[in-house]
Amino acid sequence: MVEPKLRSRSFKRKHVVTPGNRNVLHYWRRNPSPLKCRLCKVVLKGIPRVRSNALRQLAKSKKTVARPYGGNLCSKCTRFLLKQKAREL
Numbered sequence: 001m002v003e004p005k006l007r008s009r010s011f012k013r014k015h016v017v018t019p020g021n022r023n024v025l026h027y028w029r030r031n032p033s034p035l036k037c038r039l040c041k042v043v044l045k046g047i048p049r050v051r052s053n054a055l056r057q058l059a060k061s062k063k064t065v066a067r068p069y070g071g072n073l074c075s076k077c078t079r080f081l082l083k084q085k086a087r088e089l
């Protein structure tokens with residue numbers, strides 16, 4: 001029996017045949033769901049879909065989009081929001 005934490009279905013699993021011809025199960029954590037725009041729920045581009053420990057190894061520029069609301073809103077919604085804010089002034 002494997003250790004209790006590996007029985008959880010939050011782990012992905014795959015049958016692997018080793019070079020010594022043994023059948024073993026390999027386990028790994030699933031990738032998180034992709035980030036979505038806060039307004040229109042479209043999947044954001046330029047934001048990697050990896051776990052936080054993998055994010056730590058990336059440069060800041062590879063984790064986010066360098067524009068106002070980058071990583072929160074898509075480009076269309078950002079454009080719309082900025083226009084609205086300019087018209088309010």
Ligand SMILES: [Zn+2]
Pocket residue numbers: 037038039040041042073074075076077078
């Ligand atoms: Zn949007």
